[in-house]
Amino acid sequence: MAIVNFMNNSPLPMQVTPADWPGGYWWHWVFFTVILIVFVLVMVMGAIYIERRGLGRMQSRLGPNRVGPFGLLQPVADAVKVLLKENIVPNSADKVVHWLAPIIAFVPAMMIFAVVPFQNGALLADLNIGILYVIAISSVSTIGVFMAGWGSSNKYSLLGAMRNVAAVVSYEIPLVLAVIGVVLMAGSLSLNQIVLKQDIPFILLQPLGFLLFFAAGCAEINRSPFDLFEADQELVAGFHTEYSGMKFAMFYLVEYGEAIAMSAIITTLFLSGWRGPLLPPWLWFILKILIVFFLMVWTRTTFPRARIDQLMALAWKFLLPLALINLFITAIQVLVWPDALPWILIFINIAIMVILILLWSKFFKLGWGRIEV
Amino acid sequence: MTTTGEITFKTEPFVLNFGPVHPSTHGVYRMRATLDGEVVLDIEPVFGYLHRGIEKLAEERTYTGFIPLTDRLDYISPMSNNLGYCLAVEKLAGIKVPERAEYIRVIIAELQRLANHCIAVGSFLSDCGAMFTPFMYMFREREKILDLFDMVCGQRLTYNYMRIGGVSQDIPDEFLPALHKFMGTMPGMIEEWENLLKQNEILLARTKGVGILPREMAINCGISGPVARGSGVKWDLRKADPYSIYDRFEFDIPTGEVGDCYDRYRVRVEEMKQSLRIIKQAMEKIPSGPIRAEVPHLIRPPAGEAYAHIEAPKGELGFYIVSDNSIAPYRCHVRPTSLINLTALREMVKGWKVADLIAIFGSIDITMGEVDR
């Protein structure tokens, strides 16, 4: 077809179907779309189960264990329950905005998976600007959140939505800078290439970058300790207070979908994606995603919540300078010692990370205190 | 209004209602907060959602028949309410309580203090956002204390255990060995919580310097209990005006210096350790003997009035009883600890943010049953 020929023969590097793929372009597209949708939905259900069971066990209680063996069918029960609920829209809400918001929030979370490699070359679109695409798309869901807050005509929702926008915008910058370190080391923006270059996982070569990305990522997707956008104790439920039924299910999916997406990106960038000795690659990939997600659940259980001005101070005064320094040091290492033994680099990088974090945390004040009224 | 150079932005304060039904208002407490963005300008508390007219009901019940009603005042620590009321009637009627009953009362009151502080600290930390993990850990210990109380009087919440002139039933044989076992594990638990929380960065950032109650204001408002001691007022009724047999035991009074949320939290944890000391001393010296003085069932104290106060876990709980030599009190007034502790809330939260409002309110530790009566 004309489009496929154009894309395959154009001088611009665009999506390329692997040559040995049977059936050509459209079969490849359909196959991967179906796999992605199934993957996301199943992984979200698994994530919900891990979170509730893990949270319960870490709080010295059992967690759900009635529905199905070991409570494995609990997310299914949740989904069915939420779908059967009545869809209540407040009278003075802006109907169009209220209806569109969950969709706009959910679609980007799914779209991130289009460029994440499950196996060597097995992804929906091997864009050679992969990580740039991910960062661009993941910011769009903030618009959905803000629309939800505005369209609900509820002061609690508005407060939550505004906090969300402020924080996401602030945390984009350390996120991007942490990624650039990895890109410098790998020499390419395409996620497939980044995985192929990781003979040693980049978490060892870029420990500071991993921590920065993890912290900024948690803030972007409203996970504890930065989950103040939907703080139960303060804002009832933040921006999704006025949602019920299927729309609430969409927001729930957004939260866990983005958590899985962020885990997938972390796995690809820092933990060498699908590479591993014995098991099939896609199984390694899923395992690593689950390990990173478990780390997120662990931090959720352990830490109290930051306040909004402390959150912003953390982004601008702590993470941003550290990200810049990390970028600087990585650039020097790549330019000056491109052939250095990796073990020396690992040692130096870990030492720099420890010193930087200890020193920097002594010298900045977290948030401002009381304001005179 | 905020001004930057020539341009003036006009912002309007808006009123947000933290309604009677809210995930963290410790019962049915309502406050209307005037906010300017995130900053709290003023709050106006609204009480009365749990008003049951207990003081009027007292005039129609017999003296002994009023004891179950005192359980419902501060339903987190009912044994202390029982104790306060019985002390007031005993002072009025000039009844002397036998030794064994005094020791049992002290042990039960200190166990009740432990149980109350478990809830107080647990819910304060979950108001700070720690996602119920410390809450669950502390509830595990409170369950053990409630099991002990179950052994003594068969109830877990509204005990109705103390009687005028002593206690209603003797402690069973298995109580003291079970108490001994509990005393073995509790110090280790408190230490585990301290290790996790005392130096936690996020907790320190959320609570240090937040919601300061100056010492002069605490005295002027009549605030008592851990809230006052956190501000540096070294006033504990067990030492200043000893009731029952507290003058025979050795214990310290922990005080804070600054009067912020962190000091109040530390005071409560230290008080738990001191309670363990008192229980240990009481357990060793408990004599045998009668557990109740010879008091007629329909007691008629001589005409007059009396005021007796105890150091309840939340502060100074007092009962002012006027009698006219009939079987029911002429007037029974409860000095409401929590209502008086709330007097300073308005001054404490001005200038802080919404998240701090909830944290400060949680650190005062009130129960609406006592506020509204």
Add this chain to the structure above:
Amino acid sequence: MTVPLAIKEIASQIEKKYPGSIEEAAQNSLVVKSDSLLAIAGYLKDTEGLKFDYFNYVTAVDYYTYFEVVYQLTSLEFNHTVILKTRCYNRENPAVPSVTGLWQGADFQEREIFDLMGIRFEGHPNLKRIFLWEGFQGHPLRKDYLQ
């Protein structure tokens, strides 16, 4: 041990400073006239040797012919306490000066007495009903309140 102060001594001290203000110096409480309540309360709070800075509680009792408002004050420094009372013989519109200017802790408690007993406190910054809703008729804690 918190010592209740000997009433006779304080009574004679106060009588010297504010003559005619004491109604009765009973065995463990001091009954003063309501118009000199503020002056005497201020005197108790500020005088050296008395220094009653801690306000325990204020409550009201309905003896059919009069209302009696009871205050208890404690001094944290000297660890002594005194009970102060004042009487209102007017049943239709009982009024007593408010001590919220001296001790802020009286704020909510005086509102409660106004709500449940109907005694007005002059000088209170925000005298509204606190437990019962606006528009409630009557004052339930009075002895002659019938449903």
